[in-house]
Amino acid sequence: MANVLVMTDTVACLPRDLADQSGIVIVPAAHITYDGNTYTEGVDISAKEAYDIIKKDPDSFATAAIAPGFLLEEFRKLATDHRSILFITISSALSAVAQSASVAAETLSQESPETRIRVVDSKTCAGAEGLIALAMTRAAVNGMDLDQLADLALEMRKKTGGVLMLDTLGYTYRTGRMTKSQALEAAKLKIKPINRMSDEGVMEYVDMVHKRSDGFKKMIEIVKNDATTDALHFMVSHADAPGAAQKLVDMLNKEFNCLSMVVSDYSPVMGYSTGPGAMFIGYHPELNL
Numbered sequence: 001m002a003n004v005l006v007m008t009d010t011v012a013c014l015p016r017d018l019a020d021q022s023g024i025v026i027v028p029a030a031h032i033t034y035d036g037n038t039y040t041e042g043v044d045i046s047a048k049e050a051y052d053i054i055k056k057d058p059d060s061f062a063t064a065a066i067a068p069g070f071l072l073e074e075f076r077k078l079a080t081d082h083r084s085i086l087f088i089t090i091s092s093a094l095s096a097v098a099q100s101a102s103v104a105a106e107t108l109s110q111e112s113p114e115t116r117i118r119v120v121d122s123k124t125c126a127g128a129e130g131l132i133a134l135a136m137t138r139a140a141v142n143g144m145d146l147d148q149l150a151d152l153a154l155e156m157r158k159k160t161g162g163v164l165m166l167d168t169l170g171y172t173y174r175t176g177r178m179t180k181s182q183a184l185e186a187a188k189l190k191i192k193p194i195n196r197m198s199d200e201g202v203m204e205y206v207d208m209v210h211k212r213s214d215g216f217k218k219m220i221e222i223v224k225n226d227a228t229t230d231a232l233h234f235m236v237s238h239a240d241a242p243g244a245a246q247k248l249v250d251m252l253n254k255e256f257n258c259l260s261m262v263v264s265d266y267s268p269v270m271g272y273s274t275g276p277g278a279m280f281i282g283y284h285p286e287l288n289l
Contacts, residue, residue, distance in 0.1 A: 002140035004227035005082040009066075009097050009148075010041045010120075011090040012130035013237040013264045013280070022137045027074050029090055030063040030269045031096050038064070043183035047265035051240035051276050054268065058171060061272050079108065079115040084146040088133045088153060091201030092121045118150040123201035126266060127235030127282025134262075135233075135287050152287070160216055160284035161226050162197035164207075164214045167237070168275025169193070174273035194218055196226070200273055216248050219281055220255050232256040232283045237266040239278040248279060259286055 009029035014169040019026050033040040034053055039045035053061050078085055092098040098121045105117035122129040133157055151239050170187035173180040192215050195203040206222060236254055238245035245263055252258060266280055
């Protein structure tokens with residue numbers, strides 16, 4: 001039994017059963033709103049249901065940021081049974097979760113000085129963030145305390161990579177970087193942009209392809225160039241494209257010494273702007289404990 005509870009947000013794309021098995025607590029990175037209703041990802045709306053809405057009515061699908069008060073209540077609940085909590089969050093360059101969590105953690109420290117919470121900005125997202133959380137649970141089980149785990153997470157994020165390929169540009173107007181008409185026109189070109197997570201925790205453009213198969217090859221090439229070893233843990237997250245994800249997994253298994261492989265849904269909290277069919281590879285080497 002670990003002395004430190006590890007938690008993360010839904011953007012980490014951890015399957016609920018794996019999180020439960022690993023003892024990881026998952027909180028929403030954002031609430032989903034649609035048709036006058038508010039939903040919590042993975043609780044009262046599945047990824048499949050969310051992507052069906054995105055395909056049908058993307059303009060009505062929205063997300064609402066998680067407030068510090070919400071996270072404070074979550075921390076209070078957890079503090080009844082846990083005195084040390086490590087929260088691995090989505091990159092602060094992509095979301096305000098880390099900031100909100102820090103505010104909530106500071107408030108709780110004043111209410112309950114005996115409870116310690118460390119908030120670590122993963123500087124990444126999706127499967128890469130999820131892999132860091134999983135690695136921290138393994139280290140926690142091996143006896144690391146809260147400060148040791150936080151330091152290890154900071155070191156681990158330097159070795160963790162993430163590569164994203166969009167299947168279409170048709171939803172990118174949701175980011176505000178282009179108008180809807182521009183995005184729909186761009187989608188006709190059938191361009192599939194490939195991006196990687198930078199050291200600063202932002203998505204940076206790398207290349208583009210027209211065929212998904214070529215994109216998979218390019219993603220694998222990026223992993224080979226960026227990783228320091230071919231022995232890697234992987235998490236492949238897909239936006240409602242399980243068949244394509246399995247093809248990518250098969251390719252990764254052929255090209256690398258896969259220490260572990262997790263396949264998961266790409267969080268619709270991000271997928272509403274990347275669009276269905278997006279594919280993310282998260283990876284890192286084994287921990288040296």
